[in-house]
Amino acid sequence: xxxxxxxxxxxxxxxxxxxRHVTQLYDQCMAPIGLRTTQFSIxxxxxxxxxxxxxxxxxxxxxxxxxxxxxILPLEREGLIRIGPGVTDRRSKEVSLTEAGAARIRAGFxxxxxxxxxxxxxxxxxxxxxxxxxxxxxxxxxFGGPSGTAASSRTGPD
Numbered sequence: 796x797x798x799x800x801x802x803x804x805x806x807x808x809x810x811x812x813x814x815r816h817v818t819q820l821y822d823q824c825m826a827p828i829g830l831r832t833t834q835f836s837i838x839x840x841x842x843x844x845x846x847x848x849x850x851x852x853x854x855x856x857x858x859x860x861x862x863x864x865x866x867i868l869p870l871e872r873e874g875l876i877r878i879g880p881g882v883t884d885r886r887s888k889e890v891s892l893t894e895a896g897a898a899r900i901r902a903g904f905x906x907x908x909x910x911x912x913x914x915x916x917x918x919x920x921x922x923x924x925x926x927x928x929x930x931x932x933x934x935x936x937x938f939g940g941p942s943g944t945a946a947s948s949r950t951g952p953d
Contacts, residue, residue: 810933824909828902833866837863838875838876838903839907846890
């Protein structure tokens with residue numbers, strides 16, 4: 796009898812592998828405009844929601860602050876975003892989109908749409924919509940405290 800290995804049962808590994816696979820497609824499509832998918836996501840979030848502190852932006856992107864910091868530095872160097880003191884708290888750093896950033900995001904939407912089309916053509920439009928729904932539910936799930944144990948009735952088999 797063949798039993799699945801731990802790696803085959805690992806939710807985290809499966810999600811990370813899928814994320815890397817899909818990211819490669821989007822990065823390939825974004826390459827002509829000089830952005831990686833993560834950078835495009837940062838610009839798109841700022842375009843849609845306006846200026847925000849680094850901490851709020853990190854929360855919005857479900858990204859730790861350190862990783863966000865590494866991703867915004869090239870955007871600042873290229874003049875696509877501006878990082879300055881916060882409006883309400885001068886000790887915090889606020890990130891805002893520049894005109895150059897707004898122009899780059901407009902150019903990027905065509906490339907992003909191409910990646911979307913390619914993904915949906917391969918995976919299926921209905922399946923892609925269902926995948927987004929499920930992944931949003933995963934993102935909204937509370938997994939419990941530091942020990943990782945959550946008081947949930949969904950932890951065992953049905």
